[in-house]
Amino acid sequence: MNLPEHVTLIEVGPRDGLQNEKNEIPTEIKIEFIKSLKNAGFKEMELTSFVSPKWVPQLKDAEEIIRYCTDEHRNIVLTPNEKGVELAKESKCDSVAFFVGVSESFNLKNINRTTKESMASLLPVIRQLKAEEFFVRACISTSFYCPYEGRIHPDDVLTICQQFADAGVDDLSVADTIGMANPLEVFELFSQLKSRFPDVLLTAHFHDTRGMALANIFAALQAGVDRFDTSAGGLGGCPFAPGATGNAATEDVLGMLHALNIKTGINMNQLFKAVELIEPHLAGAIQSKQYHLNKRANAVK
Numbered sequence: 389m390n391l392p393e394h395v396t397l398i399e400v401g402p403r404d405g406l407q408n409e410k411n412e413i414p415t416e417i418k419i420e421f422i423k424s425l426k427n428a429g430f431k432e433m434e435l436t437s438f439v440s441p442k443w444v445p446q447l448k449d450a451e452e453i454i455r456y457c458t459d460e461h462r463n464i465v466l467t468p469n470e471k472g473v474e475l476a477k478e479s480k481c482d483s484v485a486f487f488v489g490v491s492e493s494f495n496l497k498n499i500n501r502t503t504k505e506s507m508a509s510l511l512p513v514i515r516q517l518k519a520e521e522f523f524v525r526a527c528i529s530t531s532f533y534c535p536y537e538g539r540i541h542p543d544d545v546l547t548i549c550q551q552f553a554d555a556g557v558d559d560l561s562v563a564d565t566i567g568m569a570n571p572l573e574v575f576e577l578f579s580q581l582k583s584r585f586p587d588v589l590l591t592a593h594f595h596d597t598r599g600m601a602l603a604n605i606f607a608a609l610q611a612g613v614d615r616f617d618t619s620a621g622g623l624g625g626c627p628f629a630p631g632a633t634g635n636a637a638t639e640d641v642l643g644m645l646h647a648l649n650i651k652t653g654i655n656m657n658q659l660f661k662a663v664e665l666i667e668p669h670l671a672g673a674i675q676s677k678q679y680h681l682n683k684r685a686n687a688v689k
Contacts, residue, residue, distance in 0.1 A: 392614040394651045396432065398561075398591060399425050399638060401666075402453075403434035403466055405623030407444050410671040415449040417669055422457045424662035425620060429654045430461075434485065434617075437466035438475040454479045464525055468499065473513060484517065485561075486510050487527035490544050491534035494565075498529075507548065511555045518556040525559040526552040527593070531577070532569035542577050546584060559589040561617055564604065567597025571607035578611035593617040594636045595624075596675070601636035602644055609650075616641060621663045622675030637676035639663065 402422050406413060422435060435457055441448035454465065464483045467473045476484050488506045489495035495503045514524050530537075531545045549560050562581065564574070574592070581590055592608040592615070594601040605616060622637030639659055645652055656678075663679050674680070 390610050390612065391648060391650060392609065392612075394614065394653075395609075395645055396615045397430065397638060397641065397652055397654060398432040398434065398464075398615065398617045399430045399620060400434040400593075400617045400635060401425070401620040401623050401638070403436050403447070403464075404617070404635060405619040405621070407437065407446055408624065409446055411669055413446065413666075413669045415452050417666065418449070418453060419456050421620075421662060421666045422453070424658070424665055426457075426459065426461070427655075428658035428662060429652075431653070432462040432464065434464045434466065437468065438472035439466065439468050451475070451479055454481060462523060464523075466527075470509075470513060473517070482521075483523040483525070485525040485527055486514065487529055488548065489529040489534070489565075490540050490548055491530040491537050493536035494530045494534050497536070503548070507551055511551060514552070514555040514557060523559075524557045525561055525591075526557045527561045527563060528552075529563050529565045531562045532564045532573055533566055535566050542580060545577060546580060549581060549585060553585050553588050557588065559591055559615075560585065561591040561593050563593035563617075564595060567595035567600065569594070569604055570600065571603050574604045574607040575611050578608050578613050582612045589615060591615040591617055596622065596634060596636055602640060605636065605641060605644070618642075620659060620676075621666065621670075621679060623666075623670070634675050637678070639676040639678035639682075643678045 436450040436453045437447050438450050439447055462483050464485050465476050465481045467476050467484045489498060492503050495501055495506055517524050528548055530540055533539055590613055592613050594604050618638035618641045619635035620638045622634040624635040642654055642656055660682050667674055
């Protein structure tokens with residue numbers, strides 16, 4: 389069985405997980421949440437996004453989050469446009485992320501641009517950031533299915549990834565945005581990506597819409613992937629992807645990896661504490677199975 393000895397989990401809960409949360413979460417709670425996650429052992433994390441508060445009011449406190457939560461590890465900030473890049477530079481960030489949808493329809497719904505227009509504007513910015521020694525991550529949405537167009541052809545994903553790789557990105561985060569992929573599709577696409585881009589970090593990003601996230605992560609492991617985006621508590625969703633549920637829950641992924649004797653450097657008990665901290669401030673329920681199993685076990689004691 390082809391399994392890595394170590395896997396890196398990139399915690400995306402503070403940004404991707406909270407951006408669509410209906411309750412307005414106080415900044416100080418977000419800071420505590422992030423620091424608690426860092427105490428669990430995460431070395432890479434999406435902290436926040438420099439996006440207009442008009443569109444994502446939950447992340448209007450990005451500057452304050454960055455001020456109090458950056459450290460020597462990789463603290464990633466989503467910068468959806470050139471204005472976001474300017475703000476990131478002013479805040480002394482050194483790790484930024486961009487996103488683009490493979491699907492034209494999804495991209496138009498999301499940022500009112502075609503995929504081609506998005507790439508034309510992003511690639512020169514990425515080249516400049518790399519010249520300034522930034523860490524750059526490219527998040528590729530709708531890499532398997534689109535809520536408007538259906539199945540996405542793998543060649544279209546490879547084409548966009550090639551453009552990003554040629555521009556010098558450090559990390560390709562390839563996402564099953566609406567959680568419709570199956571393990572066979574996952575294995576085939578990531579096998580191609582690993583072969584095509586051996587010198588670029590490759591991260592898999594799954595949603596658990598149909599309860600397939602763990603199966604898809606196992607398939608990606610078999611394809612040689614050793615980096616995964618996960619969200620504490622299974623927080624998250626996408627306003628432009630009807631029916632999509634939260635991200636793969638960090639606790640559930642961690643439980644599977646540890647059962648497979650794969651090292652992560654993450655402490656599960658401290659992760660539970662981080663989820664306990666944020667839970668009272670959420671509009672919805674925590675989706676993680678491991679979290680609820682742990683609560684029931686402690687209740688029995």
